[in-house]
Amino acid sequence: MPDISPVYRPRKPQDSQYYRCVEDHFAEFEQVYDERFTTKYGFFRAYVKQVIYRFLDCGILHNGFARIKCKDCGHEYLLAFSCKRRHFCPSCHQKRVVQFGEWLCEEVLKAVPHRHFTFSLPKIIRRYFLYDRKLLRELSHCVWESLKTLCGVALPDADAIPGAVIAIQTFGDSLNFNPHCHVLCTDGSFFDSGAFKIVPPGDADTLEKLLQHKVLSMLRRKGKITEEVVDLILSWRHSGFNVHCGPRIQPGDQDALENIARYVVRASFSQERMTYVPDAAKVIYRSKDGKLDKAFDALEWLAAMCSHVPNKGEQMVRYYGYYSNVCRGQRKKADTDSRVPCILQTEQSPKGYLRNWARLIQKIYEVDPLTCPKCRGPMRVISFIENPEVVKKILKHLGLWEVKPRPPPRIAKAPPLLTEPHIDYSESQVRFSDNQLYVDPVGPADLAA
Numbered sequence: 001m002p003d004i005s006p007v008y009r010p011r012k013p014q015d016s017q018y019y020r021c022v023e024d025h026f027a028e029f030e031q032v033y034d035e036r037f038t039t040k041y042g043f044f045r046a047y048v049k050q051v052i053y054r055f056l057d058c059g060i061l062h063n064g065f066a067r068i069k070c071k072d073c074g075h076e077y078l079l080a081f082s083c084k085r086r087h088f089c090p091s092c093h094q095k096r097v098v099q100f101g102e103w104l105c106e107e108v109l110k111a112v113p114h115r116h117f118t119f120s121l122p123k124i125i126r127r128y129f130l131y132d133r134k135l136l137r138e139l140s141h142c143v144w145e146s147l148k149t150l151c152g153v154a155l156p157d158a159d160a161i162p163g164a165v166i167a168i169q170t171f172g173d174s175l176n177f178n179p180h181c182h183v184l185c186t187d188g189s190f191f192d193s194g195a196f197k198i199v200p201p202g203d204a205d206t207l208e209k210l211l212q213h214k215v216l217s218m219l220r221r222k223g224k225i226t227e228e229v230v231d232l233i234l235s236w237r238h239s240g241f242n243v244h245c246g247p248r249i250q251p252g253d254q255d256a257l258e259n260i261a262r263y264v265v266r267a268s269f270s271q272e273r274m275t276y277v278p279d280a281a282k283v284i285y286r287s288k289d290g291k292l293d294k295a296f297d298a299l300e301w302l303a304a305m306c307s308h309v310p311n312k313g314e315q316m317v318r319y320y321g322y323y324s325n326v327c328r329g330q331r332k333k334a335d336t337d338s339r340v341p342c343i344l345q346t347e348q349s350p351k352g353y354l355r356n357w358a359r360l361i362q363k364i365y366e367v368d369p370l371t372c373p374k375c376r377g378p379m380r381v382i383s384f385i386e387n388p389e390v391v392k393k394i395l396k397h398l399g400l401w402e403v404k405p406r407p408p409p410r411i412a413k414a415p416p417l418l419t420e421p422h423i424d425y426s427e428s429q430v431r432f433s434d435n436q437l438y439v440d441p442v443g444p445a446d447l448a449a
Contacts, residue, residue, distance in 0.1 A: 013059040017276035018090065021283060025298045026052055037303040041177075042131045048306045051085045058083035058092065086316075088309050093267045100317070101262040104165065104184075108323050111251040112196045113187035116260050119143045119211055120180040122233065122240020128224045129170070129179040133311060136179060137318075138218050140166045143181045144320040146210035151189055154199040160189035163322030167264035173287055174294045175269060175304040182264035184257070187248050190322045207243040215241070265317060268308040 013019045033044045057063040059080045069076035082092050121129075121139075129135045143166055151162045164185040172178035188198040216233065219225045233239055249256050275284040276298075283301040285294050296304065310316055319325055331337035 013091070016271060017274060018271050019056075020278065021276045021298055022052065022302065023056060024278065025281065025302060026056075029299050029302045032299065033303070036299065041303050041307045044306075045309075045311065047312045048309050051083075051088050051309055052306075054083035054085055055089045057081075058085075058089050086310055087268045088305065090267050090269075090271055097262050097265055097267070100265050101258045104261045105254060105258050108165065108319065108328070109184070109257060110163070110186075110190075110196075110322075112190075113198060113251060114184055114249045114257065115187050116246035116249070117143075117147070117183040117185060117207070118180060118242075118244040118246075119146075119183065119207075120178070120242045121215065124229070124233065124240065125215070125219060125225065126177060126179055128219060130177045130307060132224075133314065135219075135222070135224070136168050136170070137315070138222070139179060139215065140168055140181055140318045142211060142214040142218055143183060144318075145214055146207055147183065147185055148321065149210055150203070150207060151199065155189045155197060157189075157191070159192050160197070161191075161322050161327075162186045162189045163324075163327075164320045165261075165264075165317065165323055166320065167317045169264070169268075169316075171268040171308045174285065174292075175296075175301075175308075177304075177307050182260075184260060184264070186322065201245070201248070204243045204245045207245070208239075208241050211243060212239055212241040269305065 014023075030044075030049065038044070059082060061078055061080045063081060065078040065080045067076055068079050082095075083089050084092050086093055086096065129139065144164055147164055148162060151160070162185060164183055167182045168179065169182060170177055170179050186196070188196055190196050212233075216225070216230050220227070220230060249260075269285070273286040273288075275286075276282075277284065281298040283296040283298055285296060285301075286292070287294070319328075321327070328337065
């Protein structure tokens with residue numbers, strides 16, 4: 001052990017490049033926002049202004065502090081108050097990240113196998129979630145419905161219920177607005193008997209089709225997109241929807257679970273990757289791999305940062321199925337929440353799991369792909385044709401082989417193919433939540449670490 005243990009040293013937020021950038025340009029940013037950034041980032045939310053003012057006061061002794069005194073030797077120091085804001089204040093948000101990781105692993109997740117999923121969306125529909133943040137809640141629900149449907153196909157028992165924790169992130173590697181969901185989902189389902197049955201690995205391609213169907217249906221139902229936009233996306237070879245399925249995390253790997261729990265609620269940016277150039281009023285932001293640098297105008301940087309600040313009380317982490325607040329509350333009331341589940345292997349083979357494809361498609365599109373459209377009789381798969389030459393030969397024989405010519409190059413300044421959709425700002429605010437772990441508190445400011 002070292003002779004001298006590390007001791008706490010109060011941070012100096014005024015010395016950070018991030019603080020100086022906000023301090024130097026926020027007044028101008030507030031004045032020019034409506035003219036320069038409303039079209040790209042939506043209207044300027046009053047709550048964001050409060051968050052920035054609180055950040056400028058965070059960790060500053062001039063705004064109040066606590067006295068910290070040693071009981072034995074009488075030594076004391078002063079600890080400034082913190083702002084307790086999410087995402088915009090890197091210090092306060094990091095405390096939430098650590099707290100959330102520990103709490104999730106100790107209080108919510110059970111000692112069963114889990115998987116980490118990532119669900120992302122195409123660029124063409126991301127802006128709707130920027131202008132109407134209430135859609136982020138609908139997005140997490142679409143992700144949960146997709147996972148629940150897939151688990152229901154693998155374990156069709158009525159009593160089987162999976163559990164999932166879904167964290168919404170709105171930022172990409174270069175601070176672009178990129179709404180996506182990180183999910184910690186049980187790799188199987190719980191039963192009322194206390195057992196937990198493992199399922200075969202999830203099919204990412206099937207989940208991608210489920211997500212696409214549910215998200216497009218939701219946006220169409222909300223009046224955000226038209227049937228023409230849906231048809232356009234469905235006509236693409238790569239729709240832009242993507243699902244990544246991570247490896248199975250075993251119950252004993254507590255460190256892996258906690259690391260993922262922290263990762264899914266991490267801050268929207270890294271101060272270590274940021275360089276502020278005061279003379280040029282610019283911010284240089286390095287990519288995660290350190291290979292690319294992106295230059296921002298200081299005002300553009302602030303606008304991008306503000307787009308990732310959640311509304312007051314907006315839940316960015318949601319709990320579903322066995323991990324929902326209702327189920328956890330019922331188990332605690334019945335004093336069964338501490339019960340260790342008995343883990344069982346599924347009797348179904350991966351091949352048997354894939355044979356449920358027809359039932360899954362029926363749930364997605366509400367039609368049975370193995371019912372004859374003429375006589376309504378049962379149909380079956382007899383072969384899979386994958387060889388390109390064989391495919392071409394069969395289609396030519398049936399008169400279905402058509403090669404469309406390439407479209408002519410688009411003329412400069414040509415009108416867009418699609419009209420700009422109407423943006424509805426009336427649904428932009430969400431009601432306050434009582435989740436004190438990952439929403440802004442109502443009480444007085446906490447002490448800074």
